[in-house]
Amino acid sequence: MSEKARMLSGELYVADDAELREGFNRRRRLLHEISQVAWDDIDGRMRLFAELFGSMGPGAYVETPFHCDYGFNIHVGKNFYANTGCIFLDVAPITIGDNVFFGPRVGLYTPYHPIDAGVRNAGMEGGLPITIGSDVWFGGNVTVCPNVTIGSNVVIGAGSVVVRDIPDNSVAVGNPCHVVRAITDDDRRYWEKKADQYRAAKAADESRK
Numbered sequence: 001m002s003e004k005a006r007m008l009s010g011e012l013y014v015a016d017d018a019e020l021r022e023g024f025n026r027r028r029r030l031l032h033e034i035s036q037v038a039w040d041d042i043d044g045r046m047r048l049f050a051e052l053f054g055s056m057g058p059g060a061y062v063e064t065p066f067h068c069d070y071g072f073n074i075h076v077g078k079n080f081y082a083n084t085g086c087i088f089l090d091v092a093p094i095t096i097g098d099n100v101f102f103g104p105r106v107g108l109y110t111p112y113h114p115i116d117a118g119v120r121n122a123g124m125e126g127g128l129p130i131t132i133g134s135d136v137w138f139g140g141n142v143t144v145c146p147n148v149t150i151g152s153n154v155v156i157g158a159g160s161v162v163v164r165d166i167p168d169n170s171v172a173v174g175n176p177c178h179v180v181r182a183i184t185d186d187d188r189r190y191w192e193k194k195a196d197q198y199r200a201a202k203a204a205d206e207s208r209k
């Protein structure tokens with residue numbers, strides 16, 4: 001197996017390899033180009049992110065600065081949003097569903113490193129995937145560790161460190177991140193009422209013009 005194949009399989013590998021260096025250099029080039037795009041050329045910036053990522057759905061938007069290991073292992077759905085300063089270390093696949101919103105400085109970290117210092121110092125490491133469902137909101141400074149799956153309709157509180165799977169329809173917070181309650185129909189009704197109040201206020205403003 002090549003070092004890249006070992007990396008993608010979750011086995012130990014060494015990143016000092018011509019094929020992987022090519023991937024690193026591709027990422028460096030694209031992130032440099034992204035950093036040079038005019039501040040108001042949003043379409044140009046997103047075209048470069050679409051080239052960087054393995055796949056990107058319509059309506060996705062990524063604020064800069066942004067950092068990743070390779071980019072080709074990142075797959076995001078439609079209407080994805082990442083606020084400034086996010087870091088996705090994608091030595092293993094990172095898969096994100098539709099309508100997912102990240103606060104600033106979210107870190108998705110797929111790499112793992114041996115506990116034994118001798119093996120670690122020999123340059124060996126591995127990676128395990130991160131999977132995130134749809135309709136998910138992360139507060140700022142959330143960290144997600146390797147081999148974690150987060151379900152759909154989930155809210156993760158700011159500063160949380162997610163080290164184990166989080167089920168659908170959950171609010172989860174803390175270090176380590178844990179579920180504090182379910183998201184219920186009462187939540188939907190409360191927030192729909194607040195949204196209706198907003199729309200009524202906007203309509204009233206328009207009628208007074």
